[in-house]
Amino acid sequence: MESEAIEMAMRRAERPEEEQEMNKSKEGWGSLDRGTLLVVVTLITALTYQIGINPPGGFWQDDLFVKAGDPVPDNPGSTYLMNHYDHKAGDPIMGDKHPTRYLVLMVVNWIGFYNSMTLTIWLLIGVPVTSRRVKLSFLLSYTLLVLTYNVSQVGTSLTVDLMIWLGLLVFAAVSIFFAFNLLLKSKIYMEHPQTFETTAAARQVERPQEEMNQSKEGWASLDRSNLIVVVTIITTLTYQIGINPPGGFWQDDLFVKAGDPVPDNPGSTYVMNHYDHKAGDSIMRHKHPTRYGVLMVVNWIGFYNSVILTIWLLIGVPVTSRRVKLSFLLSYTLLVLTYNVSQVGNSLTVDFLVWLLYAGSVAISVFYEQNMESAAIEMARRQVERPEEEEVEEEMNKSKEGWGSLDRGTLLVVVTLITALTYQISTNPPGGFWQDDGSGSNHHLAGNPVMRDKHPKRYRVLMLVNWLGFYNSMILTLGLLVGVPVTSRRVKVSFLLSYTLLVLTYNVSQVGTSLTDDLMIWLGLLVFAAVFIFFGGL
Known part of the structure; x- marks a missing residue:
């Protein structure tokens, strides 16, 4: 067998340069599946589309007609020269308050959107992933995002x-077009093809079959495209937090004078004339500056880390490499931290403690898989001890029916969707946020959820149910990534809980319904889904 491997290596060395180039193209970016790239590109299209439809800062809610001689709010000491509309309802606030920034944002977003739309068409009609125009188009769309x-x-x-x-x-251009680690490998191959191929063949022959099987357990069995799906969801959620932070935006300007009372601090007054806030500014940044600063820093790290991780996966960095695992660990757990910090009223200390505990459990799952390896070894031992091969084959065929026929990647898509929806409920609860401060019988603070003040019981139920669904889906995603079988009881129970709780949050979020009816509907769906998942076809 060894002589055959050496002979095969010699034949490959004698192949023409064109065939060697084809083999090289299957490494790194060349090994990327077209469907996987389409997932990432359609994500870019969706995000740039949302920016075009709903730019950051929101829209004016009223018309403002100014006359010649009226003072200009943003420029003390100056007056308007003519009668005109300063703004009209429905106009983007950023366009009036930050015209240069708004123009740059719209131009960059326009280029990214149209470029991603064109790239999608190219991929759909079969333009090769390795073509220069696909690489350039992706590079432009992804970095412009x-x-x-x-x-x-x-x-x-x-x-x-x-x-x-x-x-x-x-960084992205170097990674996509050059990928230095792959070039080094190709250089060694071109200079010493016989030695390279012969050595690889010999190692393949000498490697024990048990070791090869073991390397495909747990995280190592994870398909690259499945991990890309999860990472792109993280990119989407962190992007949306950066564009539209929780609490919304101020819809008006508030100019205060020295001696005016401070609404948030009874008994104190302003020291000097200044703008307390301006339309389009983040309310959370004004009302909860420390929490806002922590949220933006954590979200920024998570977003950029997920962007870099996506590039690594697209160019073929192995899923089992330490940098991929560390990068995923950081992005995935920071998503949980942004979820916690975004909810005003929680303790930042508690948020960080919860995150540390969760990050520790994720690290153990990703980097240490002894429990899964031992389970795999035990399963292999039982299969070897079975007396008849027909019994084994019958058992395998049974597991391929009903739920057992479900692919792990397909289930990951559904679970990551649940994660995305529950995350959005937390950061932008139904009913929106107060846009101003209220006093007396209508006491409230700008940036706080309206539902929490108007329907406190319903809000608490919604947040509790949503919290359970979000954390459960995050744990389930991690379990699927590290190789927990789809047919295992814990995967089924976890999916059943996450999926049905999503329906409960949908019902509870609608003010006017009965909470009792909402819970009864959920229980009915829970029983119905449990019967089909645990008994239907199994």
């Missing part, structure tokens, strides 16, 4: 935003 993320946040420097984008552009 990051630029829109930066530019959308009022308060940052446009120059710094562009510099960060250029740095990412260079």
Whole structure:
């Protein structure tokens, strides 16, 4: 067998350069499946589309007609020269308050949107993934998505935003077009083809079959396209938090004078004349500056980390590599931290403690899989001890019916959708947020959820149910990624809970329904789904 491997290596060495180029194209970016790339590109299209439809900062809710001689609010000491509409209801606030930033954002977003739409068509009609135009188009769309993320946040420097984008552009270009680690491997192959192939063949012959099987257990059995699906969901959620932070945006300007009372601090007064806030500014940044700062830093790290991880996966960095595992660990757990921090009223200390505990459990699952390996070994031992092969084959055929025929990647798509929906409920609860402060019988603070003040019982039920669904779906996703069998009881129970709780949050979120009826409907669906998942076809 060894002589056959050596002979095969010699034949490959004698192949023409064209065939060797074809083999090289199957490494790195060349090994990327067209369907996987389509998932990422359609995500870019969806995000850029949303920015075009709903730009950051929201829209004016009223008309403002100014006359010649009226003072200009944003420029003390100056007056309007003529009668005109300062703004009209429905106009983007950012367009009036930050015209340069808004123009840059719309131009960059327009290029990214149309470029991603064109790239989608190319992929659908079969343009090769390895073609230069596909690579260039993806490079432009993907990095421009990051630029829109930066530019959308009022308060940052446009120059710094562009510099960060250029740095990412260079990094992504080098990764996609050159991939130095793959070039080094190709160089060794071209210089010593016989030695390279013969050594690889010999190692393949000498490697024990048990070791090969073991390497395909747990995280190592994870398909790259499945991991890309999960990572793109993380990118989507962190992008949306950066564009539209929880609490919404101020819809008006508030200019205060020295001596005016401070609404949030009874008994104190303003020291000088200034703008307390301006239309389009984040309410959370004004009302909860510490929480907002933590949220934006954590979200920024998670977003950029997921962007880099996606590039690594697209160019073929192995799923089992330490940098992929570490990057995923950081992005995935920081998503949980942003979920916690986004909810005003919680303790930041408790949020961090919960995150640390969750991050520790995820790290153990991703990096240490002894329990799964031992289960695999035990399963292999039992199969070897079975007296008849027909019994084994019958058992395998049974497991391929009903739920047992479900592919892990398909289930991951559904579960990540549940994660995305429950995450959005937490960061943007139904009913929206107060846009101003209220006193007396209508006491409330801008940026707080309206439902929490108007329907406190329903809000508590909604947040509790949503919390259970979100964390359960996150744990289920992790279990599927590290190789827990789809047919296992814990996967079925976890999916049953996450999926039906999503329906309960849908019902509870609608003010006017009866909470008792909502719970009864959920229980009926729970029983119905349990019967089909645990008994139907199994």
